Amino acid sequence: MTDDEHAFPAEETGAPPPVNRRQFLAVTASAFALGASSAWAASQGDSAVEAPLRPGAPARAVGARASTEVLSRLPRGTYSLAPLRHLHGIVTPSDLHFERHHNGVPSLDAKRHRLLVHGMVDRPLMFSVDDLMRLPSVSRLAFIECAGNTADQWHGEQDLTVQETHGLTSTSEWTGVRLATVLEAVGLQRGATWMLAEGQDAAALARSVPLTEEILRDALICYGQNGEALRPEQGYPLRLLLPGCEGNINVKWLRRLKLASAPFMTRWETAKYTDLLPDGRAYQFSLVMEAKSVITAPSGGDQLRRGVTEIRGLAWSGRGAVTSVEVSVDGGRHWREAQLQEPVLPQCHTRFRLPWKWEGGGTVLLSRCTDETGYRQPSRSALIKVRGTNSYYHFNGIQAWAVSADGRVRNVHV
């Protein structure tokens, strides 16, 4: 509770309690129903029936979570992990969207911010945020996943939660203008096949974007996130969105686009974000995030109770829509098709679920997804067989959660 919530108590304003007759009857009826089962409630440690009803809080300018809902990112200086275990559906609340930055979150003023588009263009232009907002606006849901998400799983087992292993991915509704619209405004010159995107952060983070058909079709310059302006951690006031591509190239605090005929070979596409292989070579410009899924509940750190529950998780693919998720409740001996919960959208978190009954006993829970290209999420061992254990980025292997005989859940490798 904050002081703000008590600023205008009903007693002082004299306003009637915000309950109409129908709501009153509903409350009364449910109070009787609860009364009938108060013995059950007491056995559950539930004291709701004893709490006297009092007028609630008045209207507020800005809402907040219920005080009993404790949700938080796990901040670690240069990044923070989203609390996937406790989220519902597919959208990540904006204040819980994961963060990654390379020299802090800048504090920028949208009125003063500018986007320069130059290089191999007919008309170099400087856009204000307002200019971009006047151009045709589009919205779509998309996940953004840090290339380093789940990097700890390349190496040995650790006792980690799903927030720690997979919390560097989030889904938002993004609103902005198509990159193609802005490139049309400046007049892309023949032979301009790459574009440097640069941020206004203290790292002036810069990445070379290949102007592939997919990127020209899908890329957005965003100013909106989940119905409001971008959060500072997500690039306020402007960011690039390249749906399906690794988080780092979705350049935040976007201030400059420079068109060219070749990549610029910045530090973030050479020294970093390249996948070192066992033979010493490395993949470069491995931009797309391949299909991946994880069971978010139950997951690492949970204590299971016997009886009916529902296995739930998230699946996503940078190459398109998820078409199926299979779940194994016996360490991979048998696989069952999970239900995909609508909406199922391309380059977007997709919620899957499978009813389950835990009756005690140890087992291992797994999930694997397939996307619209037919690509199926590999096992950790299949991934390591090709990539070794030193590539750090782009881990998308099957995640295993072991349930011990006493119901404790922890991260294992199978």
Added chain:
Amino acid sequence: MSSRTWPHWGFLLGTVAALTAGGSQGAEPDRFGLGRPPTEAEIRAWDIDVRPDGTGLPPGQGTVVQGRRVYAAKCAGCHGATGTEGPYDRLVGGRGTLNTHVPVKTVGSYWPYATTLYDYLRRAMPLDAPQSLTPDEIYALVAWLLHANGIIDEGDVMTAATLPLVQMPNRQGFVLDPRPDLPPP
């Protein structure tokens, strides 16, 4: 390749991107009329990138000896006295380790382009005062780092002309994303 392949790298081999083909045919008028032409000063202030062929490198020069002093004053606190101690990224050494169980990725062992060093120092270093280094300081730091990694001689001077000619040991170490790279399950 089939639709399993993404992105379609064909455009790099001459399949020109759709927008380019349909776009600029000389200077067509901008049908939106939004934005304004930037001034030369505005472009100069932000146009800080340096490319592998040296485009973007400013006038100036630096030597290994000068670089040693700048490094000690502005870099050693984070990267160690010799560029190997940390606590932040190790910058020196590691040659021959990339295909071992403990690869050491440094400027010398991993970075494919010497120009990237200038670009990165110019835009992002030092962490507590980015974009505060002068061109001469950056050329000097680049010279010292390349020399510490055994790539240039102690007497070599780094300038806009000499830096793009430096051949990095791991220049051939990268392959364009070939994924999906796993055999189908």
